[in-house]
Every structure is written in C-alpha cells, then in structure tokens.
Amino acid sequence: MNNLLKKITLATAAIFTFTASYAAIASEPTEKTVLWEISGNGLNKPSYLFGTFHMLCKDDFIIREKVKKAFDKTTQLVIESNVFDPAELKVAQEGFTSDVAQSARLTKEQYALVDSVVRRKLNFSLKQLDHFRLSGILSFLAQQGFECANPQSFEATLYKEAQEKKMGFAVLETMKEQVDYANKGFSDTYFFKYLNTLDSLKANTARMASDYNREDLQAIFAQMDDPEMIHWVLTTRNINWANKMPDMMKEKSCFFAVGAGHLGGESGMINLLRAKGYKVKPIMK
Numbered sequence: 001m002n003n004l005l006k007k008i009t010l011a012t013a014a015i016f017t018f019t020a021s022y023a024a025i026a027s028e029p030t031e032k033t034v035l036w037e038i039s040g041n042g043l044n045k046p047s048y049l050f051g052t053f054h055m056l057c058k059d060d061f062i063i064r065e066k067v068k069k070a071f072d073k074t075t076q077l078v079i080e081s082n083v084f085d086p087a088e089l090k091v092a093q094e095g096f097t098s099d100v101a102q103s104a105r106l107t108k109e110q111y112a113l114v115d116s117v118v119r120r121k122l123n124f125s126l127k128q129l130d131h132f133r134l135s136g137i138l139s140f141l142a143q144q145g146f147e148c149a150n151p152q153s154f155e156a157t158l159y160k161e162a163q164e165k166k167m168g169f170a171v172l173e174t175m176k177e178q179v180d181y182a183n184k185g186f187s188d189t190y191f192f193k194y195l196n197t198l199d200s201l202k203a204n205t206a207r208m209a210s211d212y213n214r215e216d217l218q219a220i221f222a223q224m225d226d227p228e229m230i231h232w233v234l235t236t237r238n239i240n241w242a243n244k245m246p247d248m249m250k251e252k253s254c255f256f257a258v259g260a261g262h263l264g265g266e267s268g269m270i271n272l273l274r275a276k277g278y279k280v281k282p283i284m285k
Contacts, residue, residue: 031282032215034260035067036270038249040279045253047245048074049269049280051260052155053212057148060209063157066283071158074255076168078248079155081178088175095179096136103130110192117141117195135186138194145205158257168252172241185232193226217264235267242272 034051048070071077082088103111103126115126118137121144129137162169186194197204211219241258248254262269270280 033282033284034215035283037281037283038278041277043249047249047254050257051263052257055151055153057151061152066285071255074253076252076254077158077162078170078254078256080258081173081175082171091175092179096133097131098133101130134191135183138186138191145201181232185229238262238267238269
C-alpha cells in the first residue's frame with residue numbers, strides 16, 4: 001500500500017493534467033500564448049500568469065526564454081497547492097480513499113468492468129484498490145497516458161528555482177480543497193465515460209502536449225464537454241483564486257503557475273482578473 005500511496009502523489013498532478021488541460025469553452029483569449037502579464041488597478045509592479053501542463057515527458061518539456069525572464073522579475077512563486085509538503089501529500093492520499101469499498105457500492109457488472117481495466121492498465125486487481133475512490137483510481141489511470149516513466153513538472157522545476165533564488169512561495173488552495181473538488185468533479189458518470197477513452201489516451205496526451213507547446217489554448221480547450229467537471233474543477237476554483245490574487249499581488253510581484261486550462265473561457269483566470277480591473281496582457285515573446 002505504501003507504494004500505492006507514493007504513486008498517488010504523482011497521480012494528483014496527473015488527474016488535473018488530463019482534465020484542466022482539456023478545459024473550458026474557447027471564447028477568449030485567442031492569442032497563442034500561455035504567459036500573461038497582470039498590471040494596473042493599483043499594482044506597483046506587474047505579476048505574471050503562466051499556464052502549465054502539469055506533467056510532460058522530457059522531450060516535450062520546454063521552459064521558454066520569455067517565461068524565464070518573467071519569472072526573474074517576480075519575488076514570489078504561487079502554485080495551485082503545495083505538492084512539496086509531505087503533510088499535504090498525506091492529506092491528498094487520504095482524500096482519495098473511502099470507508100466505503102468499491103465492492104460494496106458498485107454493481108457486479110461495474111465492478112467486473114473496473115477490475116478488468118485496472119488489471120489490464122495497472123497490473124493490479126480492483127481488490128487492492130477497493131478503498132480508493134473512483135477519482136483516485138482515475139488518477140492512476142491518467143498516468144498511463146505518458147510514454148515516459150518519469151514525466152517532468154513545471155511546478156517542481158519552478159519551485160526548485162524559487163528556492164535557489166530565495167523567493168517567496170505561496171499556494172492558492174489547500175490540498176484538501178483540491179482533492180475535494182476532484183472528488184466532486186470526477187463523478188461516477190465521468191469515470192465510466194473516461195474508461196471509454198483509455199485506448200486513445202496516449203495519442204490524446206501526445207496531441208495535448210503538441211497543442212501546449214504551440215501555446216494553442218483554443219486547441220487545448222476544444223474537447224471539453226462535462227458541465228459538472230467544469231463547475232467543480234475549473235469555474236469554482238478559478239473564482240476562489242481570482243479573489244485571493246489581489247492581496248497577494250499588492251504585497252509582492254507574483255508568478256502564478258496554474259494549469260493552462262484555467263486561463264481561458266468566460267470564467268477563466270484572464271477574464272476574471274480583467275473583470276476586477278486589471279490589465280492582462282499576452283506575452284508573445
């Protein structure tokens with residue numbers, strides 16, 4: 001079980017990579033960039049909003065020069081949640097487990113289906129994962145989209161750099177909040193629909209990585225069709241974050257690194273910050 005719990009820390013990132021990166025309705029912005037400058041509305045210095053792809057294989061992992069320059073101008077790194085705190089990771093692990101076993105809540109047909117998928121994709125039996133929520137099992141399955149064993153993380157790379165530069169560090173939500181939103185957004189219906197996409201998961205991941213590295217937010221957003229997931233995983237969190245960011249930006253010049261799927265759409269971070277009176281400008285190069 002310790003190996004499973006260790007693996008689920010990586011899975012926490014994976015589950016948001018394969019959903020938030022597909023996210024939101026592509027209304028605006030239309031500019032092809034994942035880096036935006038936030039200024040005006042009483043700020044003494046600009047802050048920056050960087051859309052990440054939470055995990056990428058080494059060959060796809062690129063931090064552009066414009067991102068490095070913006071990062072160097074700031075004094076505090078802000079990410080979604082503290083995935084570097086062992087206590088917070090324990091909270092995530094606990095949040096993806098349940099007192100009610102899957103064998104007690106799924107129908108025989110559903111249990112047999114999930115067991116067959118878990119055996120085929122993860123080399124486990126569902127009995128070994130019986131007390132994991134379906135959202136937790138989903139996070140394990142999401143990792144199978146990568147062609148590499150050890151995908152890299154923008155957040156981890158930036159965190160290491162921030163530590164070396166002795167920058168400030170903050171988060172937009174607790175791990176408990178993040179996992180609670182995942183459990184609400186990734187319903188049983190979503191899970192069983194997701195199972196139908198597993199055979200094309202690696203191809204979808206490769207396409208998403210290509211779209212991301214072309215900074216084509218609209219292409220990333222194009223495949224979203226689950227209103228409940230959008231509400232809990234994106235819209236609700238975006239609103240919460242946008243309400244926290246002004247105080248952070250008043251105190252320090254911040255570099256906000258969040259999943260790229262949070263940037264666009266009517267309830268995306270760019271629109272929400274503009275509605276609060278900030279100038280949010282695309283950084284193209």
